[in-house]
Amino acid sequence: MTVPVEAPPVALSLSGITKRFGALTANEAVDLDLHRGEIVALLGENGAGKTTLMNILFGHYVADEGNVRVAQADGTLVPLEPGSPHAALEAGIGMVHQHFTLAENLTVLENIMLGTAALFSTGGGARAAREKLDDLMRRSGLVVDLDARISRLSVGEKQRVEILKALYRDARVLVLDEPTAVLTPQESDTLFETLKALAAQGLAIVFISHKLAEVLAASDRIAVLRLGRKVADLPSVDCDRQKLAELMVGHEVTMSRREPQASGEVLLSLSAVTCGEGRDTVSDIGFDLHAGEILGIAGVSGNGQAMLARLLSGLEQQTSGDIRLAGREIRAHDAADMIRAGVARIPEDRHRDGVVGAMSVAENLVIEEIRSPRYQRFGFLDFRAIAARAVEAIAGYDIRCPGGDAVARLLSGGNIQKIVLARTLDAEPSVVLAAQPSRGLDIGATGDVHRRLLEARGRGAGVILISEDLDELFALSDRIAVIHRGRLSPPRPAEDLNRAAVGLMMAGQHTEDAAA
């Protein structure tokens, strides 16, 4: 292999990687070279094969075809033993998974040393490790308290520990799977600063993402995967959002736009509502939701938005405070009450709460209204009405499935979400609660979700949009409130806010200063 003289040496080379799962081809003949000192973004929609590719690299999967070669200390490329994470570690590949692999009850130092120290080591190992880590922290800027327990660290700090763990094992190649998924915008910026510093010291870095903004900002080169194939490999300076979006999806993309609209009377009003105990709580929150508006609720995952969604879905009851729906007080309510009151609920975890996977598409479309006279007579199901409803919803919402009888579990995430949308929004609800409605969806399906929410708003419904994606919130919301540790900031018009301000509020900075 000839390397151009001016390019830095190759640290890692994937060639012709193909991986099939049954009938599905997750990766098809993917080539990817990674040079020393370079940050490469691996971009693609859900199911494009990004994670599969990185799992092959790290030895979790064995490729059906193709090979992985890693540079030795002297720069020569040697094949990596497939299917062995141990070999990958030995060869200097470090991986930071989306879900951290840390032992919560051990300290930072213990976690980092885990798996590297001999079984019956003396204190000397720990002292040497501490010295090495102090040096690493000084050079990388990744500072954590080595004696802190993992359970007491923030998400951002845990991620730093994961990176340090890889560096401690002398990683020359660092792989990060969706590293910003759980971070605030500021934490993400800090992470990318760190990654740039590490790259400058010669580390080769790949990060997986589906967020266009951060990919453009943080990478040197962008490799785009679509349906398992690499469709582009470009220097980041030659790319823009529109181009990347089209490469990911394979066709032109139009984004939904929110037209200005006057909002109406108060539909839903919460005052001093407290609910839940332990970590996931909401305490003393209040807001008014008006007809014809989208109220965005921003926040880093785990700050009480899940409990707020469960409360408004009728799965939890408030311990104190008032909830009023169209002026009527709501207390001791359950899910059926909320459905009857005209609240459409799009759950955060659509596979767990949204559909019964083992039942058919048709059954899932009517499950909320199964007791209505439309679908039953004297307790006997009206199969004809159910089938007709399925035909109507499948056509109206473009649900891609073999038919109403297909088992819901076999559908893609986007199509499952369309089932939920059809079921909830076709009933013309007055209030829509959308919890993380586009999480894990591809651009096309996300666009559908956004369009439907804007339609509901246009019809005069009040929409509560809970999301971690600031782009989504700013694109759709009339007003935005931020939830942090169970407390909700007063909603402000989206025009008066910017990403930086909301990001600071998500991190718990005082709302008054942040909104200035």
Place this chain on the structure above:
Amino acid sequence: MIRFEPREHVSPLRRIAAPVIAAVAALAVASLAIAAAGAPVLEAYGLMAKGAFGSAFAMSELLARATPLIFTGLAAAVAFRAKLWNIGGEGQLYAGALAAVAVGTGALALPGPLLIPTVILAGALAGGLLMLIPALLKVRLGADEVVTTLLLNFVVILFVQMMLEGPMKDPMGMGWPQSEPMLDEAMLPKLMDRMRVHAGLILALVAALGVHIVLKRTVWGFETRAVGENPEAARHAGIPVTATFLRVALLSGGLAGLAGVGEVAGLKGYLTADLSPGFGYAGIVVAMLAGLSPVGVVVAALFIAGIFVGADSMSRAIGVSNYLADLVVATSLICVLVSGLFVRFKVRFVRVGTGKGAA
């Protein structure tokens, strides 16, 4: 290394073939025991088949034995559909039998056409209410129903023994712990002259059809399936999950109670503490072999009944212990559980770690 890969589609043929293969495998495993007992395997199975199907008398015995198994099989199938693990069919059977005897021995002075439905209803109600206890403990306190239903079996059987030694003891029973005989008007009619098969079989078949219709065609069945498959999504969709559990418990316990009614009002005419040779537990095997399908329960109950009846007859002829029947039943449960794995997953043998070392 062996890998299990989930199948995307399970063909109906595979679904039906699995329990059949499991049953055959169970017989094959049991043949080792027959051979170990020193008997000719093929002859033993031939005698079993003859004992179960070979004559009108054999058929009558088979159907009489299948009757309680259909009821307990349905009881387990209904409950398992909702993921309510009712292991208490045995206790509910005894509760049903106790109630049937209490009503049917003259406590109520009703004419025959009214007395029989009353006896049936009393038995079903007793079984259902008994199952309601563990179901309430589950939904209110989160108590594991596997434990509570199983332990209730022993409580109920001891209670029955107490009643048979005390208040319900037959004064004419020569000191045996048994109840008074039921009134003739309270007994279920026989289906054939001088044969043991009785009208309980008809009731069982109607129950199977009824359960099939309820599960497939009614709102209740829809809700039961939803709760069983995904209780979180069911709750989110506004389905009354607690009420569904209680309804299923009542139905399941009631069906098991009917098994007890059939045994006392159809066959024996009085209650003893050894009324059931484990029909409640065998019902679990029946339900699993049937893949929790009510129609399948009828077929599976006939198979299990055939094993029991055939093994009795075979053991009389060539002296292999009729415990063989228990062996076949137990083995077929294991085989059907294993076959379920093969139905849902593809099994692949893959070689891993054969690459050259990263030297």
